[in-house]
Amino acid sequence: MKRAIILIIVILFSCYLPAEEILTVAESSNYMKTSLYDDVMNFLYQVQKKSNLVKILPLTVSSEGRLVPLVVLSREKVGRPGDLRLVDKPAVLVMANSHAGEVEGKEASLMLIRDIALGRLSGLLDSQVLLFIPIFNADGNAKRVKPLCWKI
Numbered sequence: 181m182k183r184a185i186i187l188i189i190v191i192l193f194s195c196y197l198p199a200e201e202i203l204t205v206a207e208s209s210n211y212m213k214t215s216l217y218d219d220v221m222n223f224l225y226q227v228q229k230k231s232n233l234v235k236i237l238p239l240t241v242s243s244e245g246r247l248v249p250l251v252v253l254s255r256e257k258v259g260r261p262g263d264l265r266l267v268d269k270p271a272v273l274v275m276a277n278s279h280a281g282e283v284e285g286k287e288a289s290l291m292l293i294r295d296i297a298l299g300r301l302s303g304l305l306d307s308q309v310l311l312f313i314p315i316f317n318a319d320g321n322a323k324r325v326k327p328l329c330w331k332i
Contacts, residue, residue, distance in 0.1 A: 202226050202294055206287040214283040216322050217246055220315045223290055231297035235259050239313060246318035253296050253310040267309055275313040280320030289314040
């Protein structure tokens with residue numbers, strides 16, 4: 181009888197545990213690393229798998245052959261740009277990682293996509309459709325920029 185009660189308590193308690201969170205490379209490394217291209221795409225696909233608010237569309241292909249994703253977040257399940265005409269909401273575009281070495285916006289946009297898609301900030305979709313280009317410079321993202329050394 182005691183085992184049955186303990187089992188029931190464990191089962192009930194496990195229902196209230198938070199689901200495994202999807203973390204960016206920056207978050208999982210205590211902000212010591214940044215996401216490479218494959219990390220970004222894997223993160224986006226993980227979020228899309230857990231939320232019906234997310235659609236990943238091809239914006240373009242980079243000169244080195246990488247897909248540049250356009251991430252659409254909407255309650256109306258906008259699946260292509262033409263669908264925006266059917267939705268009576270403004271579309272807001274967030275573009276990050278335009279230049280090599282500018283990684284903060286990329287990481288922040290990934291966190292924001294996750295937090296909207298998984299419910300924490302989904303209220304933002306009540307009055308708008310959000311479009312994200314989290315890794316606009318898909319080729320330059322992994323390039324290391326050496327700091328300038330000034331001699332006086």
